[in-house]
Amino acid sequence: MSDQSSLPRLDAALVWFRRDLRDVDNTALAEALRRAQRVYCVFVFDRDILDILPCKADRRVEFIHASVVELAAALRARGGGLIVREASARDEIPRLARELGVAAVFANRDYEPAAKARDAAVAARLQADGIAFEDFKDQVIFDGAEVLTQGGRPYGVFTPYRTAWLKRLGEDDLRAADAGAECGTLCAPALPPLPTLVDLGFAPTGLADLGIQPGMQGARATLAAFLPRLARYHEQRDFPAVRGVSYLSVHLRFGTVSIRQLVSLANAVRLGRGGEYGLASTAEAAEGGRVWLSELVWRDFYFMILDHFPQVVARAFKPECDAVVWETGAAAEADFAAWCAGRTGYPLVDAAMRQLAHSGYMHNRLRMVVAAFLCKDLGIDWRRGEAFFAEHLNDFDLAANNGGWQWSASTGCDAQPWFRIFNPVTQSQRFDPEGRFIRRYVPELNAVPVRHLHAPWLMSAAEQSACGVVIGRDYPAPCIDHAAARTRTLARYGVLKAAAGE
Structure with missing residues (x-):
């Protein structure tokens, strides 16, 4: 941590909480308490973010709301409080800083392009009012x-x-971050009751029923x-x-x-x-x-x-990979819809996608499996899968989500060549050998013997009848043949080999 001992003592500072909903080992909070006599704390439910969410039953908003409620209680227990506003943060932070008469706003650093642009805009408005903006690694x-x-x-x-x-x-x-001396005092201004989730325009999603404790x-x-x-x-x-x-x-x-x-x-x-x-x-x-x-x-x-490399948000990390031509048209749309719904006919892929729909969580190994399947079996642009994950993952983080999808699509930071292609059946046999995960999320296959569970379409008509699962009626036939898809993928990515002069 940088030495702040030579910096002038501030009369008052405002700590802006964002992706750091804790009052312990929090760099911005610790620095404010070291350097300012009075410390105010704020969290803004940013309408610039909330208003574009497609679903008003969003687990992430419920997680944030519950975490903010707990943070407010923790700050009250320390003699302070949490100012909670519902507005555009670009407008509200400068307004609140002027209202409180603080000398500086402290926040922990964010690395997403949109967040960096927001912070730059806030910093410029604060500077115009003679108020400093400082961000910290946290x-x-x-x-x-x-x-x-x-x-x-x-x-x-x-x-x-x-x-x-x-x-x-x-x-x-x-x-x-708070291992050193903290000399400042947390301020406890008169505060209205915190807005409820319903006040924010969102509905409860039942996090507790999913075993998620914010x-x-x-x-x-x-x-x-x-x-x-x-x-x-x-x-x-x-x-x-x-x-x-x-x-x-x-x-x-x-x-x-x-x-x-x-x-x-x-x-x-x-x-x-x-x-x-x-x-x-x-x-x-x-x-x-x-x-x-x-x-x-x-x-x-x-x-x-x-x-x-902020360009990775919209483009491949490896520029030559933008030359890859992805599948489009009605067949591709049908395949994408089947992937989203967990109806591809590949049990492990379908189980993973249904887990995501049910809980907002997907196991990391399965994230690689379903991403590779979308890009290299179905030939669909990784950006479409990335956007789907961004909408549904509780832990959605732009950096990790983008990085993981580009890794799976072989367009990103990966030392392995583009011809690494996961076989979804082999992955299923290796990482869910007894089919326990598959049976949990694809219950229509519960009666299928484990020897057929990973590729149920290979059962004979008699075997299907014996276990009461008719492929194409009770469970989808595979939407793609993996061997044929692999051949098409090698050709699709062959443009990279040609670009390298191989």
Whole structure:
């Protein structure tokens, strides 16, 4: 963290909460309390964002609302309060800063192009009023120019980035933001009751019924449940029928947990210091910590890519990949509709898409499977799948979503060649061998023997009759033949080989 000791003491500052809905280990809040005598806090339900959401029963809005309610209570318990406004943040933050008479607005840095444009507009309006705007690194471990190649350029491939990231990692990078002295006082202005979800124009979605607990308490409970599984993370994380992953992605997305806390934990376990957290310090545990830490580094990597290469929002990271011609027309539209509905005829793909529709969550291995299927079996533009995920994922994060889709489409930051094509049946057999996940989300296949479950269309008419599942009537026939699709995909991507002069 940068040394702020030489900066002038401020009379009052306003902390603008966004993707950081916690009052602990929060860089902007900690810096405000260090440098200002009086500290106000605000969260804006930004109508510029809410008004364009296609569905008014949005799990993410409910998660944010519940987390804001908890944050407000936590700040009240510390003698302060949370000002909650419903407006355009571009207008409301400068207005509120003038109203409160603060000298500065503090916020934690965002890396999405739209958010950066918003912050620049807010900063300009504040500057016109003689009010400073300062942003801080908080949702990543490293940003900006902190991890670059020896040539001083951003990395474009993950593995060398991870090597450089780990080499740079030190204790100061993981120290909690509020570990130092905080001299300021949280202010508690007279506040109206917080708006309800209905006041905001949204309907409850039943997060509790899905086992999703928002807020800092939810993050703590989710992490506590994961710790006993961490030692086997590397063995279990790819199997969707097993509780092998952390389920912390939505908490990282909205900042109800600190990335520094998670990286500190993963790194300690990786280095054989699991005992610091009451965990085993075995070789197996160390491997679990190493693999989990690598996944957290992926998160930093995708934020770095989005920050340095904002063109990836609309175009391929590899410019030559924009020459790939995707399928269009009525047949492609029918295939896309089948993919969205979980009716492709490939059980693991369909189970994954139905899990997303049901819960707003999809297992990471399955995200790769369904993305590869859309792009390389159906030949449909990765941007369409990315947009569908953006609409439905509880943990939607532009950096990770874009990065993951471009990885699957072989248009992004991937050292592997474009001719890597997942076989959806092989993936199903490998990662859901007993069909437990498939049977949960595709119940019409419950009576199908496991030997046929991954490719039920291969059953004979007699076998279909025996288990009461007629393909084409009770469950769709495959919308595409994988072998034929693979041939078409190799031809489609062949333009890249030609462009490289191979």
